[in-house]
Amino acid sequence: MKLNQLAYLLFFVISLSASAQKKExxxxxxxxxxxxxxxxxxxxxxxxxxxxxxxxxxxxxxxxxxxxxxxxxxxxxxxxxxxxxxxxxxxxxxxxxxxxxxxxxxxxxxxxxPPFAEDDESFKIVAMSDMQYDHNEPDKFSEVVNEGILAYLKKEFKGNLPNNLAMVLIPGDLVENGAKYFQWKEHFFNPAEKLFANVPVYPVLGNHERNSVFYFKYFSLPENGTPAYSEHWWYKDYGNTRIIGLNSNEGYSDNKEQKKWLIELLEKTAQEASIDFVFAQLHHPHKSELWIPGERDFTGEVVKALEKFTTETGKPSIHFFGHTHGYSRGQSKDHRHLWINVASAGGAIDNWGEFEGRDYDEFTVTQDEYGFVMVEVEGSKDDPKFTIKRISRGNQDKSRPNELRDSITIWKKERKPMAPEPISPSNETVEVAGVVLKAGEFRSPYKGAFHAASHWQVAETEDFSKPDFDSWKQYENWYYLENRQKKDDLKDEKTNRLKPNTSYFWRVRYRDQNLNWSDWSKTGTFTTSK
Missing domain, CATH: 2.60.40.380 (Purple acid phosphatase-like, N-terminal)
Structure with missing residues (x-):
């Protein structure tokens, strides 16, 4: 009897121990x-x-x-x-x-x-970056996700989260130090678990990931890049849009295999009629108004490749980036290509004046603020388009709870304004110190289009192959908290000092807010005085 009781007790202890282990x-x-x-x-x-x-x-x-x-x-x-x-x-x-x-x-x-491209479905994307932990704002990433993205989607759109958002793009710096295991759980995944459980997330490596093994263990990204560099670069299609992930970090930005892969992918994409738009993401900027030391030549090469692709195919493109902790939106002068810094989703803001900066012609908006970017893609068979919206959370000086701070819409099909009329000078003699060029009103056959940029050229030859004066001005230029273009109606431009006693040709073209250039105006002429 005692033996049976002992055996039962032993079985109970073993079962309890196993149960305890299982509960762990x-x-x-x-x-x-x-x-x-x-x-x-x-x-x-x-x-x-x-x-x-x-x-x-x-x-x-x-x-x-x-x-x-x-x-x-x-x-x-x-x-x-x-x-x-x-x-x-x-x-x-x-x-x-x-x-x-x-x-x-x-x-x-x-x-x-996701849908097939031929389904012509519309969808939305969130792009954000640089959510690495900031000891002064430890809960900022959680705030951007939960009070920002999730609250914004719930307020603005009907339906549940998976119906409202197709994917999350993150161009780098997910954590402060990718080699520290605890940071992945505590600083990245846990604050965003409500978002990532319902919407696929697609990151690329930033410098703070340190090429860590943890990054490659936590993520299972498309394996369609160069096989020897699995998950360093890749692409993913969603409907009519191709997303390209690249690695702009040292040791990879000069990798010939990555550049070769990108060029071959763009050549392939050019032949695919089902793809209307190409969005690339990589960590480092080509140009940065808030922080010049963060710039990388590799990104400039990527920009050139995307510009060439867009102009040759008519398929608009974007490169999303981060590294500089603030929002910027720019556009290429001669191409329907957007430059968009989607930071900061948590990393300490790069405040105006804190670092060396520069007012670049390409950028129309730069803001030292937290936030995220919404991309709304319309998959229309006849006239597809996408809209970029910057949703701000403000900064230490001013709270902006999900405030729309910038927006731009790009159609796949060109919607050209009419060529402007050159007004003056017209076959006359002018002073050499600075000629004021004047042109007529902006006109477009498309409702809602407005005058967003002007491009002026002066040359000694009528083919304008070597302009003596070349000026590109946009309707807004938010730099260091002010719009430096607020008094410019874009209908006149003063040249620099020209050569005396010289005959010149001049012309102008206008651009609308959707990145469509008009044809060049008729050519005007003038002669400078002795």
Whole structure:
């Protein structure tokens, strides 16, 4: 009798111990979404221990389907990252899911698969960067996500999160030090778990990631870059838009394989009629009005490649970047290509005057503020377009709770204004000190178009191959908290000092706010005095 009681007690203790061990499994990183396609998606999460990797999913909260994946070590400890790929999904369809690792079961979340390009569906993207931890503003990234992005979407659009947002783009600096394991959980994933559980996230490497092994363990990005450099550069299609991720960090920005891959991808994209727009993201700026030391030549090469692609194909493009902690929006002079700094989502603001800056011609808006960028893509078969909106959270001096601070819309099809009329000088003699060129009113056949830029040229030859004077002015130029263009109506321009006793030709063209240039005006002439 005593022996049976002892055996029962031993069995109870063992069972209790096993149960206690099982209860120790807990979520470190809640489920997040990766690499979505019209027919598949990847779900990842991290637990304190446990090898079981299960995703239950279905078209309703009852779920009903199940897929099993893999688990792998992340930090030479018992913690495990789990990765499950769900296949056989229907395009542009909403699903429910939850994850299970032994006794740890998540809440039920949702996701929506992408459409095919030919479906002509519209969608929205969030772009933000540089959310690395700031000891003076430790909760800023959580605020940008939860009080910013999630609150903004709930207020502005009907429906749930997966219906309102297709993806999140992050051009680098996700954490302050990518080599520190705890920062990934505490500083990046946990503050944004409500967003990442319902919307796929697509980052690229910033300098603060330090090329860490943790980055490559936590993310399962498209494997369509150069095989030897998996996940350093890649692309992902969503509807009519191609997203390109690049690595602008030292050791990779001078990599010939990356440049070759990009050129070949753009050549391929040029032939794909289903792709209307190309958005690239990389960490470093080509030009930075708030912080010149952050600039990189590699990004300039990327910009040239995208400009060439856009002009040759008629497909507008963007490069999103960060590194400088503030928002900037610029545009190429001769191409429908946008330059957009989507910082800062948490990193300390680069305030005006704090670092060496420069007023670049390309940029019309620069703001030393926290915030994020909304991209609204309209997948119309006849006239597709996208709209960029900067939603600001303000800075230490002024709070801006989800304030719209900048916006621009770009159509795929050109919507050219009419060529301006040259007014003066007209076949007359003028002083050499500075000639005032004057042109007529802005005119466009498109409703709502307005005069957003003027480009003036003066040359000694009628082909304007070597202009003596070349000036490009935009209707706004927000630099150091003021609009330096507020008194310029863009209909006249004073030249610099010209040569005496010389015959000159001059011309002008106008641009609307959607980056459409008119044809050049008729050529005017004048002669400078002795």
């Amino acid at each position: 499994v807990s979520f470190l990183v809640r489920p997040y979404l990766q690499d979505a396609s019209p027919n598949s998606i990847k779900v990842l999460w991290e637990t304190s221990s446990g090898e079981e990797s299960i995703v239950e999913w279905g078209l309703t909260p009852k779920l009903g389907q199940k897929d099993v994946g893999i688990a792998y070590d992340v930090n030479f400890s018992e913690s495990r990252i789990h990765e499950v790929k769900i296949d056989g999904l229907k395009r542009f369809t909403e699903y429910y899911y939850r994850v299970i690792t032994e006794n740890a079961t998540s809440d039920i979340f949702q996701f929506k698969t």
